Structures are given as C-alpha cells and as structure tokens.
Amino acid sequence: MPDASARSAATPMDLAFIASLLLHPSRRALLVLDENGRVVAANDRAxxxxxxxxxxxxxxxxxxxxxxxxxxxxxxVHHRHQDERFTLDCLLRAVRGEDDGIRGYTVSLYSRDEAPDLAEAPDRARWRFALESAQDGLWDWDSESGQVYRSGRCFSMLGYSRDALDGSFDAWQSLIHPDDKPRVKAALHAHLAGERENYQVDYRVRDANGRWRWxxxxxxxxxxxxSGRPRRVIGTHTDIHDYKHIETQLRERELILNQAQHVAHLGSWSWDPETDQLWWSDELYWIVGLSRRKPPPSFRNQRHLFTPESYGRLHEASVALLKHGKPYALEVVMLRPNGERRTVQARAEAILSGDGRVERMVGVLHDVTEQREAEETSRWRNDLLNRIAAMGRIGGFELLVDTGTLHWTDENYRIHGIEPGTPLRFEETLPHYCPDSQQKMRLALQRMVQERVPEQTVEACYFTPDGRRIWLRITGSLELREGRPYRITGLTQDVTEEHEAGERIEQLAHYDTLTGLPNRFLFRQTADEAIELAKRSGKPLALLFLDLDRFKYVNDTQGHEAGDQLLQEIASRLRACVRASDLVGRLGGDxxxxxxxxxxRPEDAALVARKVIDAIGQPIQLPTGDAQVGCSIGIALLGEGNSDLESLLRSADTAMYAAKDAGRNTYQFYNSSFYERVQRRVTLEQELRQALAHDEFQLAFQPTMSLRDGGVACIEALLRWxxxxxxQRSPVEFIPVAEECGEILPIGRWVLGEACRQARRWHEAGLAFGRIAVNVSPLQLRDPEFATQVLAICEREHWPTDRLVLEITESALMRESEVLANAFALFKANGITLSIDDFGTGFSNLGYLHRFPLRNLKIDRSFVSQMETSPNMLELTHAVVSLGHALGLAVVAEGVETESVLQLLRQQGCDEAQGYLFTRPLPGAELATWLAAQG
Incomplete structure (x- = not known):
C-alpha cells in the first residue's frame, strides 16, 4: 500500500484526484503507481x-x-500470479503526460477463481479490432491454447464452409503455398520478436477449387x-487476388513500354513542380549514362548533364514551359559521366490544371548520336545516291530555287506514296502537309534562301494520296552558284514509327483533369482492345452510357465550381460500383x-446499372449545400448487331434516351424484347436466392418399377418450387438459373437431405422399396466437398449409402477432372449407385460410360413415347437396352404411360420402368399411401 515517500511525492491535487477515483465501487483491485513503480494509491479491493x-x-x-x-x-502487459490461495491475473498499463513521457502506471488485478467474468470477452476484442481494420476476414490466435478463431469470411473468400478447418494454427498453414511459407514464417517471427510493430505479409493459399489465391x-x-512474449495476436485476411493479377498486367505493360523505348533509343521523364519529384524511364538512364540504382538528379540540378551551351538553351526553354506552358523541341549535346558526348533531341510539354496552372511537365530525350554521326560521315565521304543506299528508307531530293522544280529519287516517291517520275513543284506539295508543317517548310526555305542559312532540318506531318499520315524528317543543304542560292539538296526520312511511338507514350498518360478518369482517347483505345479480346475469347461485354439528370440545375443554382466537385464525386462513386477490371471514362460534360x-450474363449488366443508379442517387455534400442528382443509363451488349465500339456507343446512347423517356433515373437495354427477357431472369434469380430461406421448395416422388418382379426398385426425388x-415455377426454367448463379449448391444439399429423411420415414413405417434417387447437377460434381457432403448427409439422416442413387447427365462426364475421379471413387467405395439420366439426349461417349463406376442407364422419355409410332425409335430403344447390358448396366425406361409400351420394353429386356402408367409424381405422404397399397 502507499509508502510515505511515494505519498509525499504526489501533489495534494493528484492524491485528491486518485482518492476520488478509487472511491468508485469496483470488483477489481486497482493500484496506481508512480513513474518509479511505487504504489501511490489503492482501492479497498486491492x-x-x-x-x-x-x-x-x-x-x-x-x-x-x-x-x-x-x-x-x-x-x-499481462502477468499471471499463482499460489496455493488463488490465481491472480494482473494487467499493467502506462500513463503518459502531455509530453508523451511516462508519468506512472495503473494496475488492475482480479482472481479468475472468484470472478472469471471480469476477464475481457474475446469476442469483444475481436470485433473491436475488426472494426478498426475494416478488412475482409478476422482471425484471433491465443498462443497459450494454440487455437485460432477465424471469422466466416476467412473461409467464404476461399470457397470453404465454416467447418472446413479446425481451430489449430497448423490447419491454416497447410493451405499456404510451399514457396510462400518461409516468407510467412519470417514475417510472423519478426513481429513476435518485437522487430516490427505489425505483422503483414501477402501469400498464396489453396481455395476450395484447388486453385492458388493471393x-x-x-x-x-x-x-x-x-517477459515480453505475446499472448494473443489478432489480424485480418484480405482477398487481393484481383489486385495481384492487375499488378502482373501492369508489370508486363511496363516491360513492353521499356522495350519499345529501348528499340527507339527514346527515354521519357516527368516532373512535378510542386513536390520536385522527378521520374526517369529505364532507357533515359542508359542515354544519360547513370545507374538505375540511384535516383535521378533533381530537375534544377542537371547542369552537369549537358554542355554549357546546350544547358543554357534547355534551361531557357524549360522556364518558358513552366511559366507559360509553351512546349519545346531542341537538339542538345549531353555529357555522360565518362566524358562521352551524346546528341539528343529533347522535347517536352506541360500538363495543365483546369485553371491553367502547370501540374506536371513530361518529355522525351531521343538519342540521335549515331544518326548524326552517320549523316556527318555520309556528307563528307559519299555522294547523294550512296547516302540513300546506305541508310535505306531515305529519299533524296533536289529543289531548284529559281523555278521551284523538285526532283525526287524513286525512294522519295515511294515514301510519299506518289508514282515515280511524276513532275513536281515545291508549292504543289505543300497542301499535302498539315498546316503547322507547311509553315515549318516555308520558314526553313526562307531562312536558307534569304538568310543564307547553309542547312535546315524540318520534321513534318504529311498525308499521302491514299490518306495515310506519315512523319518525315527533311534535311536540306544550300548550294550557292556565283554567290547566289542555286539549289537545295537533301534527304527525306520516314520517321512515322518513331513519332507514333512517342505519341502513344504520351497519350497513354492522358486522363481527364477534372475527374481523373480516362479521357476519350484512352477510353477508346482501351475499349477497342477489350472488344477485340472479347471477340476472340467469346466472352460477353457490355457498354453503359450514363447521362446525369438534374446536373444543369446544380450548375445553374450552385455554380460551375460546385458542378465540378459534383462530377468528381460521381466519378468516385462510379469506380466503387464496378470491378477493377472494368473501364470507367468521362465522355464529356455530364x-x-x-x-x-x-x-x-446480361442480367449482370442490369445489376451493375441498378447499383450505379442507387449510388449516384445518394445526396452529395457540396460547400454550397447538398445536391441530389440521378442518372439515366443505356445498356448495349457486344453482338446483338453491335460489333465495334462505335455501334456500341450508338446503341447505348439510343437506349439511354429510352431510359429518359421511361421517366429518368432508370436503365434500358437497347433491344426491348431482350430487355424483357433479362428482367424476367433478374426477377427469377432474386426470388431464387430467397426461396430456400422462405421454405418455398417441396419434393415430389415417383417410383421406378422392376419389370422382373414388379417391386418398387427405386423412388426418384423431384424438386418443385x-x-x-x-x-409455381417450372424446373426447366429455374434449374439453369440456379446453376448459373450458384444457388444449385445449397439447394442440392437441401434436396439430398430431405430425400434421405423421407426415405428413412418410409423405411421405418415398414414400406417396401429399394433405393432413393436424387438428381445431381454438374456444378455439384465440380465441388471438391460434394462427395464428403453426400456421405455426411447420409450419416446425419441415418440412411445407408448403398440405398442411394445419384442421377447425373452425360454432360457431367465430359469434364473429366481429378475432383470428379475422387468423388466417383468415394461413391464406389461406399456403395452409392450412379445412374446416367436422359441417356441419348447429350453427347454420348462409350469410352466415358465404360470408364466411370456407373450402374444404371435411363432411356430418355422422348424415345420411349415414340416406340409405338416410330419403328426407328423402337429399334433405337432396343439398341440402348442392348448397349446398357453389354456395359454391365441396368436399363431404366422413363415416361412409360401405356401398357403396350410396357410390354414392348419387357420384350426388349428392359430392367425397370418409370412413368404415369404406375403413378404421377406424388408428395411424400401420398406416395406412402401408394406404397402401402402395393402390398
């Protein structure tokens, strides 16, 4: 209890505060320690x-x-004291002052024997941390017990059921990819040893489908x-598989871009004036001669990279670009650290904000050293024709100054797309250049003729007669005769690929400055690529055209600045509504x-559209007040008459106006009849997802009769909704939807359990029958857990596995896999009968039938119903019966409705029959009555 020295060290106000605090009733023992660990005060319990x-x-x-x-x-810090009297848990916390220095400590003690309920509830801590982290799955590891609690999301993100793993530490470790385990172990050890404040690592785990997921x-x-050892660790699991996939794609694109720059000897850079952050591409490091391991020198400290004259011109151009946004194109001499001189073409331009301020400067350096050296050598050692032959794809020309007559080499004609030998004059060629290039050409000629400039180089954009745009680098040298300009000779080089590569590099970085979304150019480029990929892969693609409702009203009443802020928020909400792989762009305006x-499925596009409408319809807080807008959406699907982006845009735009005509704040598909089908399917899927919870499913049962002894060989369970x-929904309609949306898995488990439960009731009532049959979807067979679930359900419902028949379709056997083989092996080991349903309607393959452990073959009702009217069908059913017996299978005929058909089947040797001749499908209670009547 408090000693005298500690008591005197505290001020009266401190002691009064502490005494008041300790007078509060508490079931815990409380101690207050000073910074030296001496007890200052304690409550009665302590x-x-x-x-x-x-x-x-x-x-x-x-x-x-x-x-x-x-x-x-x-x-x-937790400490547990144990002696012969009790077990005492002690919790120590530091008390810090305003300067963050430790002023003292508080201690709470409680006896687990006397009040175990005083311990903090694990769930409370778990959920408190989960709320702080706001991630997908939560885990809680108690190092004393070795148990790990995991929330349901930890399993569902990987496709496992909640009870798929036990609570041990090693259970989760077994799912980790072997190559990743050392990193996981190292990261955990570093945190538990106190080397890192938090534990964080990404790795791959095997999901329920056997695939690796990040x-x-x-x-x-x-x-x-x-002693500093951790007692309890809490954390989260976040699914980052899609992000890893995107990261890989970005790395691949970056590699391609770097390779393109390397081939073109083109280095790129960007600079943020506000943060002074400078970025160089890999090729630019090579051009400058610096190591990629070090950051590039700051933008304002690059004097040593150029000759003084080149740096002066470059600095002047950069200042003009920064102040006035004026782009530049210069040829300068660069100095490498080893003293080597490189000639480069430097180009740069500014990216401006909405108010005209320079947000970023971007540029390229093109290393033309070898090119310039070749030109110099060619000028001194070779004549015009030799230079053309040596360099290739370079045309020669001669311009007579007095007459304006042009003479071109054949290569120059080919470059320009003109028939060789065609008479030419300088003025006649100018209209084929873009206006800016025309001005450059006239200015270059003026300088050489009037100012006697000996040589000029112009890079010009030229349009060939067939409509192609090409870029030309034209270099001319002036020749004088008797002191007067006589002619200009030179070279024309096609540099189209070089220019287009530079344009693509720059254009890929162009985004809408207001919203940060891809602009028209980037959206079109990316969309065209996605459309071509969708055509090749056959995977559907949809385009949504959005137009905001009431946006003009916000602009008019709250101002354009508020409208801009609203558009930024709309862009953010749009991104949140779609997947990372989808593309969002701003077309313009609203x-x-x-x-x-x-x-x-087309329904998914409708679901996204509804999600977008709901998100955009939420109120938006602006500095000038709240605003609320809506949007009308037109949806167009690739195909359906839309084969490219332009047709998709037209169709989606048309559908958007249909949405406005329908009352706004809604969506419309381009094809109205297709839209109705989509709406029907969406409604069906929404109802289907709730049907199991609302107890809307029932089972009907139809017996299969043995043609040998007349007994009930099997009873088939049929799903009704x-x-x-x-x-009443038809199974033909809702079963495919259930398979597509994944609901077939829980529905299938319900059907199997209900069928086994009903069969056990009949058996316990003394009713005679053979097996119970349940139809199985191919999607269920692809579930790695399905086989063990079947055995578990049979055990739960106390139904013997050797009295269960699983009816599968032929298509389910076509996707042979390890999961399917394991499932069939497990079924065979436990005596479960496999039956091929609707034989002959799918892709029949005798090799598959022979390979799998099948026992029954069911002839489809469409064959049986035509036995009396079609001789070919009679022969066909006889062939199926013979085939089944040859494979060692019992043959069952479906859809038997008349006694004459039954006799034909007996004559063919069919083993069992099912159909309305015996009874229609009945509820469980009615079938029990029917079974009892069979004696």
Whole structure:
C-alpha cells in the first residue's frame, strides 16, 4: 500500500484526484503507481488482496513489465500470479503526460477463481479490432491454447464452409503455398520478436477449387506477458487476388513500354513542380549514362548533364514551359559521366490544371548520336545516291530555287506514296502537309534562301494520296552558284514509327483533369482492345452510357465550381460500383461511359446499372449545400448487331434516351424484347436466392418399377418450387438459373437431405422399396466437398449409402477432372449407385460410360413415347437396352404411360420402368399411401 515517500511525492491535487477515483465501487483491485513503480494509491479491493508478501512478489514481475512499457508505452502487459490461495491475473498499463513521457502506471488485478467474468470477452476484442481494420476476414490466435478463431469470411473468400478447418494454427498453414511459407514464417517471427510493430505479409493459399489465391495477411499482438512474449495476436485476411493479377498486367505493360523505348533509343521523364519529384524511364538512364540504382538528379540540378551551351538553351526553354506552358523541341549535346558526348533531341510539354496552372511537365530525350554521326560521315565521304543506299528508307531530293522544280529519287516517291517520275513543284506539295508543317517548310526555305542559312532540318506531318499520315524528317543543304542560292539538296526520312511511338507514350498518360478518369482517347483505345479480346475469347461485354439528370440545375443554382466537385464525386462513386477490371471514362460534360468486361450474363449488366443508379442517387455534400442528382443509363451488349465500339456507343446512347423517356433515373437495354427477357431472369434469380430461406421448395416422388418382379426398385426425388405468391415455377426454367448463379449448391444439399429423411420415414413405417434417387447437377460434381457432403448427409439422416442413387447427365462426364475421379471413387467405395439420366439426349461417349463406376442407364422419355409410332425409335430403344447390358448396366425406361409400351420394353429386356402408367409424381405422404397399397 502507499509508502510515505511515494505519498509525499504526489501533489495534494493528484492524491485528491486518485482518492476520488478509487472511491468508485469496483470488483477489481486497482493500484496506481508512480513513474518509479511505487504504489501511490489503492482501492479497498486491492488492500484486501495485496499484502506485503504478495506486493513484494508482484513488484519484481511489474518491474519487468515497466521496462517493456518504457520501449512500447502503448502495450498492455499481462502477468499471471499463482499460489496455493488463488490465481491472480494482473494487467499493467502506462500513463503518459502531455509530453508523451511516462508519468506512472495503473494496475488492475482480479482472481479468475472468484470472478472469471471480469476477464475481457474475446469476442469483444475481436470485433473491436475488426472494426478498426475494416478488412475482409478476422482471425484471433491465443498462443497459450494454440487455437485460432477465424471469422466466416476467412473461409467464404476461399470457397470453404465454416467447418472446413479446425481451430489449430497448423490447419491454416497447410493451405499456404510451399514457396510462400518461409516468407510467412519470417514475417510472423519478426513481429513476435518485437522487430516490427505489425505483422503483414501477402501469400498464396489453396481455395476450395484447388486453385492458388493471393491474400494479404495483417495483424498485431495485443497482449504480452511480463517477459515480453505475446499472448494473443489478432489480424485480418484480405482477398487481393484481383489486385495481384492487375499488378502482373501492369508489370508486363511496363516491360513492353521499356522495350519499345529501348528499340527507339527514346527515354521519357516527368516532373512535378510542386513536390520536385522527378521520374526517369529505364532507357533515359542508359542515354544519360547513370545507374538505375540511384535516383535521378533533381530537375534544377542537371547542369552537369549537358554542355554549357546546350544547358543554357534547355534551361531557357524549360522556364518558358513552366511559366507559360509553351512546349519545346531542341537538339542538345549531353555529357555522360565518362566524358562521352551524346546528341539528343529533347522535347517536352506541360500538363495543365483546369485553371491553367502547370501540374506536371513530361518529355522525351531521343538519342540521335549515331544518326548524326552517320549523316556527318555520309556528307563528307559519299555522294547523294550512296547516302540513300546506305541508310535505306531515305529519299533524296533536289529543289531548284529559281523555278521551284523538285526532283525526287524513286525512294522519295515511294515514301510519299506518289508514282515515280511524276513532275513536281515545291508549292504543289505543300497542301499535302498539315498546316503547322507547311509553315515549318516555308520558314526553313526562307531562312536558307534569304538568310543564307547553309542547312535546315524540318520534321513534318504529311498525308499521302491514299490518306495515310506519315512523319518525315527533311534535311536540306544550300548550294550557292556565283554567290547566289542555286539549289537545295537533301534527304527525306520516314520517321512515322518513331513519332507514333512517342505519341502513344504520351497519350497513354492522358486522363481527364477534372475527374481523373480516362479521357476519350484512352477510353477508346482501351475499349477497342477489350472488344477485340472479347471477340476472340467469346466472352460477353457490355457498354453503359450514363447521362446525369438534374446536373444543369446544380450548375445553374450552385455554380460551375460546385458542378465540378459534383462530377468528381460521381466519378468516385462510379469506380466503387464496378470491378477493377472494368473501364470507367468521362465522355464529356455530364456523360460517362462504363465498359463491363467478361459479363457472365446480361442480367449482370442490369445489376451493375441498378447499383450505379442507387449510388449516384445518394445526396452529395457540396460547400454550397447538398445536391441530389440521378442518372439515366443505356445498356448495349457486344453482338446483338453491335460489333465495334462505335455501334456500341450508338446503341447505348439510343437506349439511354429510352431510359429518359421511361421517366429518368432508370436503365434500358437497347433491344426491348431482350430487355424483357433479362428482367424476367433478374426477377427469377432474386426470388431464387430467397426461396430456400422462405421454405418455398417441396419434393415430389415417383417410383421406378422392376419389370422382373414388379417391386418398387427405386423412388426418384423431384424438386418443385411454389413462391410465396403461390406461383409455381417450372424446373426447366429455374434449374439453369440456379446453376448459373450458384444457388444449385445449397439447394442440392437441401434436396439430398430431405430425400434421405423421407426415405428413412418410409423405411421405418415398414414400406417396401429399394433405393432413393436424387438428381445431381454438374456444378455439384465440380465441388471438391460434394462427395464428403453426400456421405455426411447420409450419416446425419441415418440412411445407408448403398440405398442411394445419384442421377447425373452425360454432360457431367465430359469434364473429366481429378475432383470428379475422387468423388466417383468415394461413391464406389461406399456403395452409392450412379445412374446416367436422359441417356441419348447429350453427347454420348462409350469410352466415358465404360470408364466411370456407373450402374444404371435411363432411356430418355422422348424415345420411349415414340416406340409405338416410330419403328426407328423402337429399334433405337432396343439398341440402348442392348448397349446398357453389354456395359454391365441396368436399363431404366422413363415416361412409360401405356401398357403396350410396357410390354414392348419387357420384350426388349428392359430392367425397370418409370412413368404415369404406375403413378404421377406424388408428395411424400401420398406416395406412402401408394406404397402401402402395393402390398
């Protein structure tokens, strides 16, 4: 309890505050320690528990904890004291002052034997941390027990059920990719050893389909014992598989871009004037002669990279670009660290903000050293024709100054797309150049003729007669005769690829300055690529055309600045509504485009559209007040008469106006009849997702009769669905939808359990029948857990596996896989019968039938119904029966409705029959009555 020295060290106000605090009722023992660890005050509970002997024992343990808190003041240090009287849990926290220095400590003690409910509930800590992290899955590791709690999201993100793994630490470790385990172990050890404040590592884990999936694993220790060992660690799992995929694509694109620059000897750079952050491409490092391991020299400290004269011109041009946004194109001489001189063409331009301020400067340096050296050597050693032959794709020309007559080499004619030998004059060629290039050509000629400039080089844009745009580098040298300009001779080089590469590099970086979304150029380029990929892969693609409703009203009432802020918020909400692989762009004004890649079904485009409408319809807070807008969306699908981006845009635009005519704030598909089908399917899927929870499914049962002894060989369970509104849905309609949206898996488990439960009731009632049959979807067979789930359901419902028949279609066997083989092996080992349903309607393959452990073959009802009217069909059914027996399979005929058909089947040797001749499908209670009547 407080000693005299400690009591005197505290001020009266401190003691009064502490005394008041400790007067509050508490079931825990509370201690207040000064910065030296001496007890300043204690409540009644503490004085009752902590005697001199216990205080001396705790002092040593708390000293270790205080040393730990000196390095980690935010920790909670836990110590457990045990003796013959009780087990005492002690929790130590640091108290920091305004300067963040430790002023003292607080200690709470409680006895687990006396009040176990005082311990902090694990769930409370788990969810508190989960809310702080706001990530996908939560895990909680207790190092004392070795158990790990994991939230359901940890399993569902990987496709596992909640009980797929036990709570041990090693269970999750077994899912980690072997190559990633050392990194995971190192990261965890570094955190637990105190080397890192948090634990964070990304790695691959095997999902329920056997594929590797990337997750981000983060956590931290929240409780430590007095010796500094962590007692409890809490963390999260985040699914980052899609981000990893995008990261790989970006790396590949960067590699391609770097290779293109390397081939062209073209280096690029960008500079942020506000942060002075400079970026160089890999090729630019090579051109300058610096190592990529070091950052580039700052933009204002590059004098040593150029000759003084070149730096002066470059500095002047850069100042003009920064102040006035004036682009430049210069040829300068660069000095490498080893003294080597390189001639480069430097070009740069500014990226401006909405208010005209320079936000970023971007440029390229083209190393033309070798090119200039070749030109110099060619000028001194070779004549015009030799230079053309040596360099290739370079045309020669001669311009007579007095007459303006042009003479071209054949290569020059080919470059310009003109028939060789065609008479030419200088003025006649100028209209084929773009206006800017025409001005450059006239200016260059003027300088050479009037100012006697001996040589000029112009890079010009030229349009050939067939409409192609090409870039030409034209270099001319002036020749004098008797002191007067006589002629200009020179070279014309096609540099189209070089220019287009530079344009593409710059244009890829062009985004809408207001919203940050891709502009028209980038959206079109990316969309064209996505369309071509969709055509090759056959995967659907959808384009959404969005037009904001009431945006003009916001602009008119709150100002254009508020309108700009609203557009920025709309862009952010659009990004949040789509996947990372989808493309969002701003077309202009208040119009946006969304390209949905790999749309599994047309309904998905409608679901995204509804999601966008809901998101945009939420109020938007602006400095001038709240605003609320809506949007009308037109949807066009690739195909359906739309084969390229232009047709998609037209169709989506048309559909958008249809949405406005329909009342705004809604969406419309371009094809109205298709839209109705989509709406029907969307409604069906939404109802289907709730049907199981609302108990809307029922089973009907139809027996299969043995033609040998007349007994009930099997009873088939048939799924029926009646909505809460009393509408009966056909299985032909809703089963495919359930398979596409994944609901077939829980529905299938329900059908299997319900069928086994009903069969057990019949058996317990003494009713005679053979097996119970359940139809299985191919999607269920691809589930790695399906086989074990079947066995678990049979065990739960106390139904023997050797009295269960699983009916599968022929198409399910076409996708042979390890999962399917394992499932069939498990079924065979447990006596489960496999039956091929609707044989003959799918892709029949005798090799597949022979390979798998099948027992029954069911002839489709479409064959059986025509046996009396079609001789060919009679022969066909006989062939199927013979085929089944040859494969060692029992043959079952479906759809038997007349006695004459039954007799034909008996004559053919068919083993079993099913159909309305015996009974229609009946509810469980009615079939029980029917079974009892069979005797």
């Amino acid at each position: 004085r009752a528990i902590v005697g001199p002997a216990l205080e001396a024992t705790l002092r040593e343990a708390l000293a270790d904890g205080m040393r730990q808190l000196a390095e980690h003041p935010d920790r909670e 997750i981000l694993d983060r956590g931290r220790a929240i409780t430590w014992d007095a 119009e946006f485009l969304v390209l949905l890649r790999e749309v599994a 009646t909505t809460r509104a009393g509408v």
